[in-house]
Amino acid sequence: QVQLVESGGGLVQPGGSLRLSCAASGSIFSIHAMGWYRQAPGKQRELVAAITAGGITNYADSVKGRFTISRDNAKNTVYLQMNSLKPEDAAVYYCNADAAYLYSGSSYSGPHDYWGQGTQVTVAS
Numbered sequence: 001q002v003q004l005v006e007s008g009g010g011l012v013q014p015g016g017s018l019r020l021s022c023a024a025s026g027s028i029f030s031i032h033a034m035g036w037y038r039q040a041p042g043k044q045r046e047l048v049a050a051i052t053a054g055g056i057t058n059y060a061d062s063v064k065g066r067f068t069i070s071r072d073n074a075k076n077t078v079y080l081q082m083n084s085l086k087p088e089d090a091a092v093y094y095c096n097a098d099a100a101y102l103y104s105g106s107s108y109s110g111p112h113d114y115w116g117q118g119t120q121v122t123v124a125s
Contacts, residue, residue: 002026002099002114009093009119016123017083022095022116024076029100029108034071034078038091038121045094049080063089085123092118 008020024031035050049069050058057069066085071078078095094117100110 001101001112002028002031002097004095004097004114004116006093006095006116006119009121011122011124012085013125014085014087014123016085017081018085018121020080020082020093020095020119020121022078022097024097024099024114027102028076029102029110031073031076032098032100032111034095034097036069036078036080037094037096038089039094039118040088040091043091048093050096051078082121085121087123090121090123093121094118 002024003026004022004024006022012018033050033052036048037045038048039045048060048063049067051069051071066083068081094115097114098111099114100108102108
C-alpha cells in the first residue's frame with residue numbers, strides 16, 4: 001500500500017530551527033492532502049499544518065508565522081520547516097497523507113488515511 005517515513009527530528013534550543021521530511025513510498029496511485037500532526041505527553045494529537053496537492057496550506061494558530069509546510073509532488077515528500085521553536089513545540093510529530101494505492105494492474109483503492117511512525121522534536125536549553 002503506502003508507507004510514510006519521517007526524518008529530521010531531534011533536540012534544538014529555544015529559538016532554533018528544524019526541518020522535518022516525510023517521504024511516501026509504495027504502490028502509490030495518488031496523494032491528496034498531506035500534513036503534520038503532533039502529540040505531546042498527556043495531550044491529544046493536534047494538527048500542525050496541512051497542504052493539498054495543489055499547494056493550499058493550513059496552519060494551527062500556534063505555529064502561524066513560524067512553521068512552513070511544503071511538498072514535492074514529484075518526490076512524494078512533504079516538509080515542515082520549523083523556525084523560532086518554543087519549548088511548547090516539543091512533541092512527537094507525525095506525518096499524515098490521504099493516498100490511493102494501485103493494485104491488480106491499473107485498479108486503485110482509496111484514498112485512505114496513512115500515518116508515519118513519528119519523529120521526536122525536543123526543544124530545550
